[in-house]
Amino acid sequence: MKLVATIGIILQVVQHLSAQDCLSRNYGNGGTVCVCNSDHCDTIAPIKKLEGTKYVKFTSNKAGLRFHKEEGSFTKEGSDVKNVITVGTKMFQEIIGFGGAFSDSTGINIKSLNADLQDKLIRSYFSDEGIEYSVGRVPIGGTDFSIKGYSYCDTENDTVDLELNNWKLASADTDYKIPLIKEALKLRNNEFDLLASAWIAPNWMKTKPGFLERQSFIKDEMYQVWANYLVKFLMEYNKQDISFWGITTGNEPLTAYLPNKIPSVAWTVDGQKKWIRENFGPTLKNSNFNNTKIIIVDDQILLLPIVPDQLLADKEVEMYVDGIGIHWYLEIGDFPELLDITHKNHPNVFMLATEACNGYVLNDVELGNWYGGESYADNIIKNLNHWVIGWIDWNMALDVEGGPTFIGNNVDSPIIVNATAQEFYKQPMYYAMGHFSKFIPKGSVRIESSQFSKNSDVLDIAFRRPDGGTTVIVLNKAENDISSTVRDPRKGDITMTLTANSITSIVYW
Numbered sequence: 001m002k003l004v005a006t007i008g009i010i011l012q013v014v015q016h017l018s019a020q021d022c023l024s025r026n027y028g029n030g031g032t033v034c035v036c037n038s039d040h041c042d043t044i045a046p047i048k049k050l051e052g053t054k055y056v057k058f059t060s061n062k063a064g065l066r067f068h069k070e071e072g073s074f075t076k077e078g079s080d081v082k083n084v085i086t087v088g089t090k091m092f093q094e095i096i097g098f099g100g101a102f103s104d105s106t107g108i109n110i111k112s113l114n115a116d117l118q119d120k121l122i123r124s125y126f127s128d129e130g131i132e133y134s135v136g137r138v139p140i141g142g143t144d145f146s147i148k149g150y151s152y153c154d155t156e157n158d159t160v161d162l163e164l165n166n167w168k169l170a171s172a173d174t175d176y177k178i179p180l181i182k183e184a185l186k187l188r189n190n191e192f193d194l195l196a197s198a199w200i201a202p203n204w205m206k207t208k209p210g211f212l213e214r215q216s217f218i219k220d221e222m223y224q225v226w227a228n229y230l231v232k233f234l235m236e237y238n239k240q241d242i243s244f245w246g247i248t249t250g251n252e253p254l255t256a257y258l259p260n261k262i263p264s265v266a267w268t269v270d271g272q273k274k275w276i277r278e279n280f281g282p283t284l285k286n287s288n289f290n291n292t293k294i295i296i297v298d299d300q301i302l303l304l305p306i307v308p309d310q311l312l313a314d315k316e317v318e319m320y321v322d323g324i325g326i327h328w329y330l331e332i333g334d335f336p337e338l339l340d341i342t343h344k345n346h347p348n349v350f351m352l353a354t355e356a357c358n359g360y361v362l363n364d365v366e367l368g369n370w371y372g373g374e375s376y377a378d379n380i381i382k383n384l385n386h387w388v389i390g391w392i393d394w395n396m397a398l399d400v401e402g403g404p405t406f407i408g409n410n411v412d413s414p415i416i417v418n419a420t421a422q423e424f425y426k427q428p429m430y431y432a433m434g435h436f437s438k439f440i441p442k443g444s445v446r447i448e449s450s451q452f453s454k455n456s457d458v459l460d461i462a463f464r465r466p467d468g469g470t471t472v473i474v475l476n477k478a479e480n481d482i483s484s485t486v487r488d489p490r491k492g493d494i495t496m497t498l499t500a501n502s503i504t505s506i507v508y509w
């Protein structure tokens with residue numbers, strides 16, 4: 001046998017081994033999950049640069065394809081092609097990336113698996129054979145996805161502790177968050193941006209003690225202590241060699257005005273302005289963490305553009321602020337327009353999607369439901385086509401009930417862990433995230449791409465990668481196949497069939 005042919009066969013075998021297929025399971029919810037167990041877990045090989053007119057295309061769909069890979073070559077521009085998506089050269093915002101949150105529940109669920117499966121799960125998110133997440137959100141203390149409410153400075157009888165003498169990290173940090181973050185950093189060679197957000201302040205700092213109290217504000221005389229508390233978190237994580245790219249002014253202040261009892265610190269716009277201007281801004285900038293970006297809002301998109309307009313109207317506040325964080329839960333009407341207006345009003349302040357999940361309205365976990373993934377892809381495209389620089393999911397792993405959550409706020413997650421069976425399930429949401437996170441590395445820039453019809457079921461978006469490549473992502477929300485052509489005037493045409501309810505990522509150089 002010829003040596004070259006032998007090597008060819010060996011390479012094919014290696015290639016086959018390096019990307020394992022999905023072990024599909026259908027729970028009857030309109031789609032499938034991929035099961036990972038001791039014998040099996042699907043992977044996706046890292047993307048390799050292609051020469052000339054070659055492209056690579058990955059498809060996932062409701063029918064069960066998962067990162068289905070096909071290679072091809074551009075053809076000459078055709079004259080009778082339909083539904084053309086033209087890729088232009090005009091550049092827009094630079095992308096920071098995609099990721100999820102290191103909530104306590106994420107850690108608890110991962111740790112409920114044996115060591116081999118923990119490794120498979122972590123690699124699924126962060127490794128080159130996974131979906132290569134490059135951003136993570138870290139709760140500062142407890143959230144609703146903890147097994148109890150807590151801050152880092154809870155005192156007996158809520159005694160005031162102005163010097164923060166009682167401040168200490170929780171077991172959730174040392175057992176779950178810190179080890180997991182370290183694994184992620186290692187797998188991504190430290191090319192990983194962390195964002196910190198607080199849900200809960202110590203009772204003794206607040207106008208109404210109790211983690212679930214509605215409209216409980218930081219007392220005026222505690223403004224500086226609350227700023228010190230947050231900077232102390234950056235300091236304590238720094239001792240663990242974990243540094244933060246950004247910190248928000250607090251998770252969802254609006255929630256403190258709503259009837260649902262989710263832990264949250266309330267703010268008025270004027271109160272927060274004063275706190276950023278006189279306390280948080282100067283304290284952070286005078287600390288060792290002076291390059292940490294400050295992100296305001298970290299709350300529902302419907303607050304745009306009014307809340308950022310009001311906060312940033314104060315020029316001193318504006319000086320401290322780098323970005324605006326948005327959540328998708330109370331999305332109503334034409335939200336991309338709100339993004340455009342906010343960008344126009346504050347062109348030097350970035351917008352980042354800092355939290356989203358499914359299952360917060362009716363059902364909690366819907367194993368296999370394709371719509372879960374489709375809704376993620378739809379939202380990511382609409383955000384990133386309107387100036388948003390990245391998209392961060394909520395819990396990275398929940399149990400089969402969508403918990404644990406100490407207030408019973410069960411929701412869905414891209415990975416669901418079944419500790420009893422020692423297996424985990426990758427939901428369509430996992431693949432939807434991957435269609436972006438795997439193919440749009442940090443530092444990519446969005447480029448122009450034409451939607452072939454404004455109100456169509458097909459959405460598209462395109463990026464120039466830092467390695468000079470181009471990524472085009474196309475979402476077909478229709479329940480039927482649609483023929484379409486991606487046209488890059490520099491290369492030619494890719495004519496293809498977008499299968500019913502599918503996401504397609506195409507990369508070429």
Ligand SMILES: *[C@@H]1O[C@H](CO)[C@@H](O)[C@H](O)[C@H]1NC(C)=O
Nearest residue numbers: 154155156157158159160166
């Ligand atoms: C907390 O309150 C209880 C009951 O009033 C009291 O016995 C205890 O000494 C208090 N602890 C502190 C640290 O003040």
Ligand SMILES: *[C@@H]1O[C@H](CO)[C@@H](O)[C@H](O)[C@H]1NC(C)=O
Nearest residue numbers: 285286287288289290291292
């Ligand atoms: C941060 O502080 C260092 C010194 O500690 C200083 O050299 C640097 O210019 C500061 N950066 C910013 C953005 O203020």
Ligand SMILES: *[C@@H]1O[C@H](CO)[C@@H](O)[C@H](O)[C@H]1NC(C)=O
Nearest residue numbers: 027367400418419420421422
């Ligand atoms: C979890 O595993 C247990 C034990 O194998 C099984 O009975 C149960 O149906 C599984 N749950 C799901 C949602 O697959």
